Amino acid sequence: MVLGDITQPPPDPEVDRFLALGIELNPRVSAFAKVQPIGASGYVYTPDRRFIAIFPVPGVDDSLKSNGVKNVDELVRRIAPDIGDLSDPAVAARWFANRDPVWFPPAAHPFGREAAVRVVMPAFSKGRPFIVVVRDVPVSVLREELASTRHDEASMIVDPAGKVILLDTGPTGGTRGLTDRILSVEQQTPQSTRVTRQYLRGLFIASGPVTSGGWKLVYGFTWRTMLVDLWPGLLGYSAAMLLVTAFLWTLLLLLDHRIFTPGYVRSQRVFESENLNRTMVAAAPSGFALLSFERGDVLLQNDLMRSYESNTHPDDPRLHARLLSLYDRSAGAPAWQSDLEMSLRLADGRVDDLLVSMVRTRYRGQDVLLCSFSDVTTLKNTERKLDEARAAADAANEAKSAFLAMMSHEIRTPLNAILGNLELLGRSALSSSQQERVGVVTSSSTALLGIINDLLDFSKVESGQMTLESISFDLGDVIRQVAAMFEPVAHAKGLEFDCMIDDALAPHYLGDPTRIRQIAINLVSNAIKFTATGEVLLEVYLKDDTADDSPIVIGVSDTGIGMTPQQQETLFHAFTQADSSIARRYGGTGLGLALCLRLTELMHGTILVKSELNEGSTFVVTLPIPASAGTPASASGAGKTEWESAGIDAHAVHILVVDDQLANRELIVAQLATLGFEADMADSGGAALRRFNERHYDLVLTDINMPGMDGYALARCLRDQRATVPIIAITAQVAAEERARCTRAGIDEVLLKPVLLGTMDATVRRLVTEASKRPAIDTAAKLDISQGPLPEPIHHAISQGLKESLEALYAAIELGDLKAVLAHLHALRGSFAMIQETEVANACAQMEQQARNDDVRGVKDGLGRLEPLAYATLARRVMHAAS
Template sequence: MLTGEGRYDEQSLLLDSAGNVILSTAKPGTGAALTQRILNSRAQAMQPAGGVHRSRNGLFMASAQVTDSGWTLVHAFTWRTIWRDIGARLAVYFAAMLLVVGFMWVLLLMLDQKLFKPDYERSQRIFESEALNRTMVAAAPSGFALLSLEQGEILLQSNLMRTYESNTHPDEPRLHARLLSLYDRSPGTPAWQSDLEMPLRLADGRVDDLLVSMVRTKYRGKDVLLCSFSDVTTLKNTERKLDEARAAADAANHAKSAFLAMMSHEIRTPLNAILGNLELLGRTPLSPSQEERVGVVTSSSTALLGIINDILDFSKVESGQMTLESISFDLGQVIRQVAAMFEPVAHAKGLEFDCMVDEALAPHYLGDPTRIRQIAVNLVSNAIKFTATGDVLLEVYLKDDTADDSPVVIGVSDTGIGMTPQQQETLFHAFTQADSSIARRYGGTGLGLALCLRLTELMQGTILVKSELNAGSTFVVTLPLPVSTGAPVSAPLDSKAEFESAGIDAQAIHILVVDDQLANRELIVAQLATLGYEADMADSGGTALRRFNERHYDLVMTDINMPGMDGYALARCLRDQGATVPIIAITAHVAAEVRARCTNAGIDEILLKPVLLGTMDATVRRLVNEAGKRPATDTADRRDISHGPLPEPIHAAIVEGLKESLQALYVAIERGDMKTVLAHLHSVRGSFAMIREAEVANACAQMEEQARNHDVAGVKDGLDRFEPLAYATLARRVMNAQSDA
């Protein structure tokens, strides 16, 4: 039975077996069209009863047989019916689906913006960075390599590394293996190791110097070694050349020092003979013309000595060989001595000379009085030289009276020719004078002021000049001298009367003069005789020791540079024997190391050639006076070295002298230089005669005779026999010493 209202486009029909409508759910006036469509569709489709079928005109029909009557129940509906039935639910489902899809889309967008895109960009940057790093490593001008610490393989390398790797010498380990072995893996060492130098021999035989830096790090979870190196061959070659240049400069400096020492000796030695003999000649009766000529020669020689002193001192300063003393001294007394020296010279020229010493000066200062005196002497000498009329002023004062540590100022003013500003610019240049005509008009080398500047700078001081042409000049030397609280170093007494008042009789003083040069020995003995002293001569250290043990001497004067036993060895031997007499060294070159060696050897005083009578007399009297205050020693108490063991200093001195003489003898024999052969044979003979080794001394005497007869072959044969004899004799004296011990 069909009941209820039909929905839109939906209808149920009950049909008989002929297809006629028995019953319909269509509303009157509204369902006829649908009923007809159902019937038409059923007739066209000839659909069997049962099931749901869709017709061509868009109807869905379901039919079923009603019992056995032949009736058929047909229910038909369209798409609109379906939509109206489930549309709302579909819309809800669709909306929900849209919401879910929208949420998911928004979520995906957010994840993309916040996570996926940044991660992607980061990964892209990582890829790009790694690619860039690889490119940079490959194209780097320095060598780069990333090495595995475990396997030792190359993980990354630059083109330069690859080039060096392939260009390594076949006999050398591979470059990366050298780098791995260079890294210090011991415990406690830092991970970063830099400034490692490694030479690398290349295939062509050249050696390149590499400067390597390495750091241990991680790469892809593995321990790796990041190495970088650069080619520093050019730099190392430059350093090597600089070292060679420095060595050459040092060698040149040593050569210059040796040259200065040689020139000092070679020039001062003949000057010593010239001035010494001139001084002796001046004390003999002479005619007026002879006295005048002697005076001219003496003056010229003294001037030459001054020039030589300036040149040598300037060369010492330039080569860094100049050393300054730091002793306590009276500055005012030094300036007064300079004034006393030049006052007669100024008055003889018709000039007024004044000396002003500030009373505010400290009693004593620490410094080098000799060099300060040298500066003052040069300045005052120039002032008098370039001043024809007027006055010269020498003064010394404090720069600041209110300061306890005020520098001192030495000023020299004159009313002489003065200088222009242009002349003052080159005033302190070496061998330069303000005017080209000055050397012709006034003489001089133009070295004095340059030396003053160098000496002032060595003392950390300054020197300034104020001058006007034809209005005079003023030189101001400022020196930062510290005040001394100690007693000043005693100066030699200058007056002979002061020595005589001390009770010293020159005729009672016996002096031993030691020098290998006959002319020097005779000059010194003649000077001592003129001063009233008795002197004996010795031509070698060995002879001097023998003479010293034969009689009493109050003082020994010795040359330093002698063949065989030199002056140092002689002094050490005398001191080792217990001798306390003063020893004076006479030399032409007094460097700092010479003074130190003299002090260590026991030498009391050094006299620099040329030695004049006044200096010699003052030094001898002072040392003898000081020695007289020491406890007296008897000659019998001295150690006898003629028998038994030799004292170590004497044995060492004889051995050293023997070695030097033998070397010189072989060279001289080859050259046929019999003069040198005689000198060394005589020196060696004196040494062995001193220790009473007659057999060795006689062998030397025999060779001396052969040398005088120019028997070169005989001397050579004798020397071959003499050498083992001499060394055996000295060895026996040592063995005796050991057995006695």
């Protein structure tokens, strides 16, 4: 039957085309219907709903009236599946992008028949649908296909959401509980495009897709199904096995009584002889001997034992005597003693290494010692060479670490000046183009600092020097900080950025938040770097939210360039990137992921990656860190809010800056001035002590590495004078032992170069606030170092500084470097002026004047007089201390 809405007088070309199509489809549909299930029907309509062809002819007088409509458009709107307007390419692409039919759940038949499942598929011409075909398959037909014949089984068709579309529970009718159990187990099964079979929770389940839209056929049964079908056969098999078992047991009892027991009695009489023979045969490839346990003489020996015995060095005990003395006769010692090592000197002076095994046993009624040995000289030589190679490798690794530490110091020092001055420059009045250039240089310098940090961290891990903190911290807060850092970067690149934190996370965890933050930063940075369009997702959740001790999972997903399986194999290798063009296109050192892997392994975790080329990547880090009942470490210390609320007047804080480099001193003073603090400068430890004794300072900022009196010596001297002023050390050294050494010297805080304004401001304010809360000390009790014995740290610091300065002065005079001469003379003058040794200080001042007048000869002569005078002065001060 063909119906159509004619909106214009004939001829209508579309009427002709649709009728022609209907005539063409008729014989094909008729032939196709012969092989279709009985009762199957369908219809064909145009996307504009003007025409419809129904097959077979409906059993109603008027198809329009029976459906309560007036025209074909209303009929199609009423009976056709809701797939939208197919003339819209977006709608067509959403439903039929893969040119697969779409299945719809059972619904009432539009022409009075039973409920049917509808299958919809349009026909396309030049990429656009011109006709839509709908097939109606009666539910009864499908139920016949699903019909089950066994006990306690069920078949069903479910949609992707797990909703049952059709169900058959077998001749017994099954139970609703069985259906629910099958659905519960099936929903836990990962989606698959193939047939899956599994046994879980007492159910045998097979499932597989039946449509491209996600419908699945699920068939399940229980053990009872199998038992009902198999119990007659199983009963017969069980009876047969019982009979066979009874026969075998009877046969075994007869054999034991007549054969095994008599044979065992006879074998006991020759057991000792047989046991000795087996032991000697087992030791045959090596040298062996049988020694009397009491007398120590040789009862039996093989040729190899005899050869070694005769070739022993004449000045050493015989081999059998050394073997006997090697055996441990103490109470509780085992009878079998193996893997004993012994060195044997031969007659020609060579030394062989022997691996000895000995056992105490019986032979001809007496206690004997059976000894066997093997020559392991080659093996021991190999072990010694391996130990030497390992020591060489360790030395090379230490040299590499020392080199990286030195390079870090050499790079961080100028980088400190670069970033510090850039920060100060950025706060000055600049044009927009100048401000932009300052930003570019700052960004590049910060990136360089990140590379240096990664290199040093990787070196620490490789050399076993990396240590992890174990403090209480808020994991969710750490992840939120990372997200806040990268969200503006992602948005600036046009990417969507999401951060998801599991509500089931514990309030606090015990671990190293710095390293966890470092892992997350590296992963998110990579994701944004390699993603041009789409989104980046950062999430943290529990691996198993049902377990109290569940590991935590940090996941980072992106829609970036992705990777091939071959690229993923080398992904975590140090200094390696997935492709040789990556460094050219995106930059980077290839070290971030390698460092993530090493840090994850240090925390006993794992890191996995799933990626497809041009589809994006997902990194999953699993860390078994325990929950903590304590408060985060940051909550126990004085934070920014505390020192801000203290109301510190920056202009009232006086700071002493100590550094031998003029550029460094001026940078720190400029930074402090920008922050509103008043600062004085000292170019050496001695000058700093002199200034400290002349006026009051609220805080001392000092460099660590200075000629003469370094930062450690300065701190010890201040503490020996009972000074409680806060001391901050500024250094480029990042090793943990450096920080420990600073703590032992009395330094309160260590700032790592480069030091930026925010860090400096927060540290100074915190330490000044803490110092103001300390109880006041008796200023009269302050140690006077102007006379009498010098404290050991001060004496040692001045002595060491004198020795180094004299060596540097002689070298500078030979080179004619008067600038260096002036610097060292000035440092010496400050040190001796501090302890009120004016004679030495005046001699240094006189030589300084000669150096300014280019009088090299006068400086050289004065140096010859200064050296004995300075050493005699220090000896006098230490002699007074001794007396």
